[in-house]
Amino acid sequence: MLLLQNFALGEWAEGLGPKTDLIHAVTGEKIGETSSHGLDFKAMLQYARRVGGPSLRAYTFHQRALILKRIAIALMERKEEFYPLSYMTGATRADSWVDIEGGIATFFAYASRGRREFTNERFHVEGPTEPLSKNGTFVGRHILVPMEGAAVHINAFNFPVWGMLEKLAPALLAGVPCIVKPSTTGSHLTHAVFKAILETGELPKGALQLICGEARTLLEHVEEQDIVAFTGSAATGQKLKSSPSIMQHSVRFNMEADSLNCSILGPDAVPGTEEFDLFIKEVTREMTTKAGQKCTAIRRTIVPAGLEEAVIEALSKRLASTSIGDPTVEGVRMGPLASRGQRTSVASSAEAIRAAAERVYGGGDFAVVGADREKGAFFAPELLYCADPLTRLEPHDIEAFGPVNTIMPYRDLSEAVQLARMGRGSLVGSLITHDPKVAQEVILGAACYHGRMLVLDRTSAKESTGHGSPLPNLVHGGPGRAGGGEEMGGARGVTHYLQRVALQGSPSMITAITREWTKGAEEHTDPVHPFRKTFDELAVGDTLITKSRTITLDDVEAFAKLSGDTFYAHMNDEEARSNGVFEGRVAHGYFIVSAAAGLFVDPDLGPVLANYGLEKLRFTKPVYPGDTIHVRLTVKQKTAKDTPEGTIPQGVVEWDVEVMNQLNEAVAVYSILTLVRRSLTAAPIAPQAA
Known part of the structure; x- marks a missing residue:
C-alpha cells in the first residue's frame, strides 16, 4: 500500500x-x-x-x-x-x-x-525604447524581473x-x-x-x-x-x-475554472459533408476522453434547427460503440470517473440539467468490461436535448463534470452566438464549418466570452489537435465563469511570474542597466575593427563609423540587372516623379542594405562565423543617384550560446545598423545578428545544480 x-x-x-x-x-x-x-x-x-x-x-x-x-x-x-x-x-x-x-x-x-x-x-528587456524628451537625453524602457x-x-x-x-x-x-x-x-x-x-x-x-x-x-x-x-x-x-x-x-x-464549453455545428455542415462527420467525431471524443473529466470538454452542443435528429442519431451510434471498463483491458475506450464521489456529483448535476432537457441517449444499465460497475466509479455517457435553450438556463448554468452533453438548436447565426455567450465565459469554444463567412461572424461574435476558439474543417482536420487540447504556445484560460486567468501562451505564461518595471533615465544609464545599447547612449570607437574581436572582447556600445560611398546611376541599373527588380521607380525618372513620393529615380532599398554591408564588413577570416539574421528593417528616406551614404554599426546586445562539447564556443551578437546620407539623416535602420567565436578560455554557461 x-x-x-x-x-x-x-x-x-x-x-x-x-x-x-x-x-x-x-x-x-x-x-x-x-x-x-x-x-x-x-x-x-x-x-x-x-x-x-x-x-x-x-x-x-x-x-x-x-x-x-x-x-x-x-x-x-x-x-x-x-x-x-x-x-x-x-x-x-x-x-x-x-x-x-x-x-x-x-x-x-x-x-x-x-x-x-x-x-x-537574470532579467528580460521588453519592448522598444520609449522617447520621453525632445533631445533624446531622457528615455524609458520596460524590464521584467522575477517575483x-x-x-x-x-x-x-x-x-x-x-x-x-x-x-x-x-x-x-x-x-x-x-x-x-x-x-x-x-x-x-x-x-x-x-x-x-x-x-x-x-x-x-x-x-x-x-x-x-x-x-x-x-x-x-x-x-x-x-x-x-x-x-x-x-x-x-x-x-x-x-x-x-x-x-x-x-x-x-x-484562476482556470471548469466551464460550460460549447461546440457549434455550422449551417453548411449538413449530413453527408466532411464537416458533419468531423463534428460527430469531435463531440464524441470530448465526451469520452478522460470520461468527460476535462475542463475543456464539450458540455453544450449547438446545432442548426432541423438537424437535431440527425445529430442525436449519429452521436448515439458512435457513443454506443464506445466500450467502457478497466483501462488496462484491450479495446476499452473509456474508463471510470476518478472516484465514486465524482460519480455521485455527476449524476446529481445531470439530473438537475434534465429539469430543462430530455435524455436522448444513456441512462439505465450499461456493460462494463473487466471490472465491477458498482465497485468502480463508472458512469456511462449521457446525451440530453434542450428544445428551448434561450429561456431554459440549466444547461448554461450547471456543469456535470463527466460524460454529459446537452444538444440545443439555433435558428440563425446570431442565435448560435447568443447561445455560445450564455455560458458566461468559457475556456474554449469550437465551430465546425467550411464557410469563411460563417466562421468570421461566429468567432467575432463569441470571442470575448472565450479564451480559445477552434475553427475545424476538412482542411485542418488531419493536423488539428482538437477542441479540448490546450497547447503550451497558446493561452489556456478564459473570462467570466472560466476564471478570468491565463496560463501558458508561450512567453505570456512566464510573465505571470515576473514583475514588469518601467525604467526612466538617460540612454547611457538605461544601457548600463539593461546591457542592451539604447540609441543616444555612449559609444566606444576603437582602431580595431569590431569583426576582429571575439565575442568576449566585444562590449555593448562598441561602434564603427564607416567610410562613405556615393551611389551612382550605374549602381542602380547594375543592381536592377543583377536582381531582376525593374520596378518603375528605379528605372524611369518621369514615372518615379509622377507617383508623388519620389523626386526621381531612386536606388533599390535592398541595394542600399547590400552597399552598407560592403562598407562595414571586414572580409578576412576572423571571429565572426556567420551572419544569420536581419530584423526590423525600415527604409526611412529615399536614396537618389548622387547621394553619399555611410554606416554606424554598434554592438546592441550579446547573448552567449550553450554549445555542445566539441564545437566552437560561440555567442550571438546583435548589431544596431544605421545607414546615413550626406546630411547625416538615417535612410535605413535595422539589426543584424552574427555568430561570433568566444574566447577559448570562456567559462561554460551550462548551469550546475546547487
Missing part, C-alpha cells in the same frame, strides 16, 4: 494525524493514504522565498531553460513507470498519454522558448501530471520556487512524477515542495510577492480568490 509523503523544507515528511484514503477508480479498493497534517505551511513559504528563490534567480533564463530540458529528457526516459499509476485513476492509455507525455512536452516547449524568446540574463515570493499551485484531479507540469514550466523558467498542491484524488501519480523530478538533481534546494492532502491554512500565509495559480471548480476558485490574505496583499491569483 502506498503511503504518500509530503516534501517540505527540503525533506520528505509523513503527515501526522488523520489520513485520507486513496482509492483505485476501477476496483474501488484502497491503494494508499496520505495526510498533510503537521506541516508548517508558513515555514514552507518562507523556505521557498529564502532558499529556493535566491538559488533559482542566480541562474539566467537560458540556464533555467536548460534545466527544464534536462528534466524533461529524464522524465521521458522514465515515462513507462507512470502509466500503471495513471490506470488507477481510471485513465486509458490514450488519456494517460495526454496527461503524462503531454505534461512532459510542456517542459520541452518552455525549454525551447526560454532560449529563443528570453535574454540570457521574489513563492508560487502556490493548486491543481485539479483530472490531470495529475499535466496539471502540475504546465504550471511548473513557466514558473521555474521565470525563476520562482513552487509549492505544488495536487488534488488528493490521483495524487499518487503526481507524487511519483514529482519524486522523479527531484531525483534528477537539476533543481536547487527550495525550488520545489509538495503537499499531499489538504492545504488547510496555506493561503493564510501568502504575501505580496507570492503568486497563486488555481485549477478547479469555479465555486472553489472564487472562495480561494477572496481569501483575506490574498485580498490584503494583492496577491496575484490566476
